[in-house]
Amino acid sequence: MPDTPLISVSALSKHYRGFKRREGILGGIANLFHREYHTVKAVENVNFEIGRGEMVGYIGPNGAGKSTTIKMLTGILVPTSGEILSNGFVPWRQRAAYVKTIGVVFGQRTQLWWDIATIESFRLLRRIYDVSQRDFDERMELFNQVLGLTELLPVPVRKLSLGQRMRCDLAAALLHNPPILFLDEPTIGLDVVAKDHIRQFLRAINQRYKTTVLLTTHDLDDIEELCRRIMIIDRGIVLYDGPLARLKEQFLRTKQIKFILRDGDQSARLAAFERNLPSLAPNGDSGAATLHLERLDEMTCRLRFDRARVSSSDLIRQILAAVEVRDFVIEDEPIEEIIKRIYSGEAAMTPSLVSEVLETERSSAPR
Amino acid sequence: MSATRTLPIPAHKPSLLTSLKIYREFIRIGFVNILAFRLRYYTGIITYLINVTVYYFIWRAVFANATGSIAGFSLPQILTYVSVGWILRSFYWNTIDQEMAYEVIDGKIAMDFIKPVSVQWMWLARAMGESAFRLILLTAPTAIVVALLFPVLPPASKLNFALFLVAAVGSFFIMGALNFIIGTCAIPLTSILALIRAKFWLIELLSGLLIPLNFFPRSLQIVSSLLPFEHIAYTPLQIYLGRLSTTESLKLLGLEYFWVVALILLGHLWWIRATRKITIHGG
């Protein structure tokens, strides 16, 4: 029997109400008397469940509603409608008790006190969360090892670099060892090494303490390295919720074969192969989307193909017959391409498909 | 998906002692925080000195043609009133409202929401730390310099001085609670600059700091006695000067602390109300 979900969200919506400001002096006066209101549906009828120990990536283009969702989940914002039950609490109604059981990092801003030494912030958090001195020392030791905080502790937060500050913020969010961690763009603006540290750390925490993590990001490497499950939101609506692997399977359109020619003599044979290419496509469909050959440099070629129409083993056989090849790689289309297609609406999912994915997800995903 | 099936990971309720420890830590943070701006305090002493000097000469001029006393104040009394008043102000003053307004516009206020503490007491505790710091670095030096430069009368008696100190603590809380209420207005209104300025002049006037309330028309004095503002400066200063009997002093102190409780409670309710429809900016 699967565990009950730790977080469940149903029919969650958040509408912001704003009014159009008319310009100019007359407009300003008109604004005083009559305001035209409009609503921004930042989050619209969102449903999901997250089980204990899951790490879920929450992605979507700018303005999709990710931060708004996180703010509702952390009790900062009150939903317009819908329900959230997280760790047994209704976040905004039982805020003080609830926030003791969660950790939050907003990549855009710090929760540490700006002007005092970082260690002072940690001491204050220890008090706030009522962490025993022994646990405090033990956890700080762990954070020091993985995040290298030691030399940052005497420095006031305002003097830390972005990456250093993020490490401190992450440690601060986990000082009380919360069962749930919400991260809104935790790797924003970090260099590759810093990103790697943070990812390693999150993985370690998730494994060691079974911490449930929901993170938003624009860096798909975060997702690929950390999350088995992703949710895609756009204009307030969840477009996909399921394993990353399934997303690939469903939306992966093209694959590519990269091959390196053995020597310069292959050029003529390659040209012949290229002329012959349309005949490899099924019944006369010779569109570039189906089969497309590119010379990346003197020796390297890339052949993109529609995986639904052409079989890769056929293609490989053809290539090997045509030219002499030194090296071979078959790759999936990068995940960025898939996401880009979903964001731009090209790969729009029909509502029924969404619910189908959700259904299978609920019944089959490991909790 | 039902509520009953979910097993919450328990968060135990902190005892009173641990919560006190939390806020003590906030007081310390307020104190340490201010250390970074020491310079502001040295210039602060000069600002307060200038203020005392200005009002000293204004009152000297007012009394120049008077014989004896005006509205029950003798010249030495009124000069003491002004000097001690400004010394007192250096202690009870805080800028919770401005800081909150800034945090709302910046969106930083969201970070207060994710901490398991009372936001109101967090601000008050930080202001306490700041006031403790002011007491040492601003109030005490200003008091010494003022006492050396101007003919300040000592408190009427030891008891009066003790009651004055109790009233001064009340001043701090009234000021802090009021500022928290004003600061909370930033949540629905966003820009509260005008409100802060209006409050500033209202308090400078109705607290009795600039002019003792005895100088006001009778009707205004009655209105003022129904409001909390006069307890910020007027009440403690009256007690300091020994212008009231002990029972009267105690009664006023009681009224002052009634306002402390009422304003803190009001602030608490207003905060709950204001944050129900909260919009956080940025992110």
Ligand SMILES: Nc1ncnc2c1ncn2[C@@H]1O[C@H](COP(=O)(O)OP(=O)(O)OP(=O)(O)O)[C@@H](O)[C@H]1O
């Ligand atoms: N305080 C607010 N008042 C009015 N509209 C808002 C407010 N905050 C956000 N919005 C709107 O709500 C929508 C969702 O915003 P949100 O910050 O949740 O997006 P996001 O997915 O986090 O985007 P990003 O990737 O850029 O951070 C946007 O259209 C935004 O303009």
Ligand SMILES: [Mg+2]
């Ligand atoms: Mg965002």
